[in-house]
Amino acid sequence: MRGVVFRGLEELAIETIGMQEWDELLETYAPQGRVYVSPTAYPDEELFALAQGVASKLDKPLTEVLAIFGQSLFGFLAKKHVGISSKFSSFEELVVSIDSVIHMEVKKLYDEPNLPSITTTIENDKTIILKYKSNRKLCFCAEGLLHGAAQHYNRVLRIEHPQCMHEGADHCVLILHLD
Structure with missing residues (x-):
């Protein structure tokens, strides 16, 4: 890490x-x-x-603290890496760009960053399906990061987590519901 x-x-x-x-x-x-x-x-x-x-x-519980940490971490990283965070005009744009843009920028900054695999599918203008896979299993921190991003863009976000690596799944599924 x-x-x-x-x-x-x-x-x-x-x-x-x-x-x-x-x-x-x-x-x-x-x-x-x-x-x-x-x-x-x-x-x-x-x-x-x-x-x-x-x-x-x-x-x-650790899971709650990891979520709080993720939310705080988004603001911390956004301030530290303004060049990356300023590339996105909306929460949705940021979320669909995690793997293709954000993780590519992180790879430029840090040697061998060991990033999670994240894929997104836009279901409609209020729902995004996010698939998260990482051997670190920090899905609760990822939820917090998403809440931090939503707060940054003044969006109300609710997350469903119907499939989780902590329950034996191959990857987590997070369903993002926007205001």
Whole structure:
């Protein structure tokens, strides 16, 4: 996982549990002296352990914290990579461009980014079907990212998740319902 994602989790953690609690999580779950640098890759296990630590401190399920994190992460990444986020004039345009544009830009920025596979189908002007597949199984974080994107574009979004990799499926299906 890239350091930029850890930095996004750090921002959320400091906002929700405070700097001292975040420092305690780093002491517990990260190698001594670890500093997360945006373009550097770090073990996925460190992110999952830190996220679980945040969930424990908030007394919330990890899945809920991952969704909150995803929503926060969208804003964090949009500010950090304005050149990418400014390419899209609507939520729908952004969503259908995740694999073809956004992930291509990420590959230019980061060496071997290990991105999920995402395909989209527009059902109608209010419904998009999104298929998500990743060996990291961060579908709850992906839901949060989508909510963050919808908020960015002032859209109301409801997501159905009828098929999930956490329940043995090959990929997740997210049905995006727009206002």
